[in-house]
């Protein structure tokens with residue numbers, strides 16, 4: 001029992017540490033892009049001999065208090081920035097300028113640029129591709145320009161990010177997101193196989209399952225994972241809902257995907273063959289929205305608590 005309780009306390013502590021680290025990373029990203037948060041000189045930094053007398057002599061208690069104050073100030077500035085963001089919120093379809101958004105599996109990054117242009121900023125966005133920067137330039141005519149635009153909007157752009165192990169990416173590992181977006185996931189084209197062949201279907205399913213397993217652990221409390229995907233044959237054979245359930249997510253909504261809602265978005269075929277061509281969306285493309293299955297259990301138990 002003692003072990004059980006201490007393991008619960010340990011895991012709560014780890015969760016706390018993780019959340020603080022995530023909030024610190026976002027604060028640091030803001031620092032880089034906007035210089036919003038001016039950090040006070042750290043009391044623990046050793047003062048140079050010339051300014052010794054202007055630094056108070058900190059006892060360890062003072063140091064702790066000062067550090068707590070510094071943390072509180074940091075948190076207050078984050079909360080204030082959040083309030084300001086909500087006041088000036090700009091929305092495009094399911095996305096808001098106040099969301100922290102992770103985009104994965106980008107092709108020529110035109111979807112990310114579309115969001116950034118709509119918001120007028122992309123300091124809350126991290127846009128990623130599986131391809132390296134060099135491969136992207138070979139594959140997509142627009143990628144170089146789009147990446148330059150994104151960086152000007154303050155977006156963090158990362159390459160070589162695979163959805164199976166993005167959880168362990170040194171930059172992403174301590175970040176949490178309100179929206180994680182994968183548009184038209186596809187494992188690639190492998191002639192002579194057709195999309196109807198079980199071999200390819202299994203490859204696509206493996207890709208999505210890996211994505212769901214990672215992304216379900218990278219969400220903020222009310223965060224959502226969005227996958228835009230064809231829902232006609234043979235793409236409906238992937239059984240996206242079941243894959244998401246197996247990856248720790250549950251379907252909350254499924255809405256029609258309309259490319260016209262995202263000006264400038266040029267959906268790409270990807271893979272290694274004719275990558276820059278359009279990926280045909282068929283007549284049944286949808287955005288599938290998922291939330292964490294763990295959260296839904298907490299929510300339903302809260303509801304049950306209220307009823308009794």
Ligand SMILES: C[S@@+](CC[C@H](N)C(=O)[O-])C[C@H]1O[C@@H](n2cnc3c(N)ncnc32)[C@H](O)[C@@H]1O
Pocket residue numbers: 104105106107108111129130131161162163164182183184185186187188207266267268269270271279
């Ligand atoms: C059909 S393309 C769609 C590209 C882009 N999302 C769009 O909508 O234009 C499929 C994308 O999935 C990406 N992809 C395939 N396997 C991946 C993996 N393991 N991790 C991350 N992305 C992957 C490819 O690099 C490609 O960009």
